[in-house]
Amino acid sequence: MNNSNYSFQNPNNQRAFKMGFRDGIPIGLGYFAVAFSLGVAVKDAGLSWFQGFIASWLCTTSTGEYAVFSLMAAGTTMLEIALVTLIINARYLLMSCAMSQRIDPEMPFWHRFLIAFHLTDELFGITIARPGTLNPYYSYGAFIPAVPGWALGTALGTVVGTILPLWLTSALSVALYGMFLAVFIPPARQNKVVAALIALCFAISYASRHLPLICDLSDGMRIILLTVVLSSAAALLFPRKEEVDAP
Amino acid sequence: MNWVYIAVMAIVTYAVRVLPMTLIKKPIRNRFIRSFLYYVPYVTLSIMTFPAIVQATGYPLAGALALVVGIVVAWLGANLFTVAVSCCGVVLITEWIMHLL
Numbered sequence: 001m002n003n004s005n006y007s008f009q010n011p012n013n014q015r016a017f018k019m020g021f022r023d024g025i026p027i028g029l030g031y032f033a034v035a036f037s038l039g040v041a042v043k044d045a046g047l048s049w050f051q052g053f054i055a056s057w058l059c060t061t062s063t064g065e066y067a068v069f070s071l072m073a074a075g076t077t078m079l080e081i082a083l084v085t086l087i088i089n090a091r092y093l094l095m096s097c098a099m100s101q102r103i104d105p106e107m108p109f110w111h112r113f114l115i116a117f118h119l120t121d122e123l124f125g126i127t128i129a130r131p132g133t134l135n136p137y138y139s140y141g142a143f144i145p146a147v148p149g150w151a152l153g154t155a156l157g158t159v160v161g162t163i164l165p166l167w168l169t170s171a172l173s174v175a176l177y178g179m180f181l182a183v184f185i186p187p188a189r190q191n192k193v194v195a196a197l198i199a200l201c202f203a204i205s206y207a208s209r210h211l212p213l214i215c216d217l218s219d220g221m222r223i224i225l226l227t228v229v230l231s232s233a234a235a236l237l238f239p240r241k242e243e244v245d246a247p
Numbered sequence: 248m249n250w251v252y253i254a255v256m257a258i259v260t261y262a263v264r265v266l267p268m269t270l271i272k273k274p275i276r277n278r279f280i281r282s283f284l285y286y287v288p289y290v291t292l293s294i295m296t297f298p299a300i301v302q303a304t305g306y307p308l309a310g311a312l313a314l315v316v317g318i319v320v321a322w323l324g325a326n327l328f329t330v331a332v333s334c335c336g337v338v339l340i341t342e343w344i345m346h347l348l
Contacts, residue, residue, distance in 0.1 A: 026326070027327075029328060030326070030331065033328065033332070034327075034328075034331050046249070047253075051249055051253060055253045055256065055257070058257035058261075059256055059257055059260045063291065063292060063295060064260055066295075068256045072252055078251065081255050082259050085255070085259040086259055086263065087291065088291055089260055090284060090287045090291075091284065091288035091291075093267050093284055094284040096263070096265070096266070096268040097267045099268055100268045100271055103268075109269075112265070112268050112269050113265060116264040116268045116269070117264070117265075119264040121288075167339070167342050167346075170304045170338055172335060173303040173304065174303055174317075174334040174337075174338050175331040175334060175335050176331075177295075177296050177300040177303065177313070177314070177317065177334065178313070178332070178334030179327050179331045180292045180293075180295060180296045181314075181318055181321045182325070182326065182327040182329075182330035183288070183292060183327070184288065184289045184292045184293055185317075185318055185321035185322055185330075186322070187289065188289070188322075189322055197286065197289055197293075201289070201290050201294050201297075202293055204294075205293070205294040205298065206297060206298045209298065223291060223295065226294050227287060227290050227294065230286075231283050231290045234282070234283075235279050235282035235283040235285075235286055236279070238282070239279065239282045240278070240281055240282040240285050
């Protein structure tokens with residue numbers, strides 16, 4: 001086998017690239033709207049629109065960025081940022097593992113470094129949903145509308161966010177939480193353990209804001225503590241069966 | 248300092264995404280780690296969503312309604328964009344009505 005299978009001259013790869021681009025458009029539009037409210041968090045953290053733009057382009061992680069910007073607004077340390085980023089983005093470890101199992105051994109290794117760069121929930125979803133081995137050009141095609149949508153939305157939200165009237169800012173601020181719901185509610189429908197776990201998390205998250213000691217922790221540390229404890233408990237009590245695909 | 252924080256976030260985020268794909272050539276066998284990683288996103292995201300969504304809006308009732316509608320719409324299988332826009336719409340309408348009262 002030669003490397004021409006992974007050349008962009010190959011019509012199959014050009015077709016995959018176009019399909020990726022097409023599938024990336026709705027994701028890009030969604031990102032653009034959702035990133036607007038992330039821009040408000042950028043502003044609150046005391047960052048410029050350009051810093052928000054670069055951060056979003058490099059990280060493309062709504063939850064991770066949102067948590068870090070919140071930490072920066074409240075005052076934080078590098079260790080706390082690294083830990084929160086690690087914990088909140090821990091799901092990408094699993095996605096990256098799942099992706100690694102779908103890579104053709106013949107694929108030139110450097111593609112792995114590029115595919116991994118924008119491994120978001122949504123891009124992972126559309127990529128892993130395709131049959132057979134991964135085509136890196138599909139991912140690249142999807143990045144083109146999706147990633148700028150996220151970065152530009154963040155930048156624009158940073159600039160325009162505070163100019164917007166309060167009622168509009170209030171409405172846009174829930175877009176991000178709506179996106180979180182879109183990520184974790186559908187699996188709850190298929191998995192009763194996940195559904196019960198989410199309900200428990202809501203209750204404990206609410207209670208933790210009033211419990212002694214825990215309520216004194218920073219938001220980031222509280223998220224880390226609750227995530228590690230609750231996920232470990234769930235993993236011990238309800239270990240996953242082998243070969244069950246992560247949604 | 249802000250650029251340093253952004254760099255830390257970017258490096259850790261990329262490391263998390265690229266390391267398994269480049270280092271692990273075989274599937275993870277440890278059942279606890281697999282299970283733990285499986286549950287992490289649900290736990291983290293739900294902790295971050297509630298009660299924060301209720302506190303994000305001008306009126307707590309608007310955020311609470313957005314939560315309920317968002318859960319229903321997501322449950323019915325709507326995509327990310329639709330769920331996000333539905334939540335925004337609920338807050339817009341609720342706060343408009345509250346303002347009239």
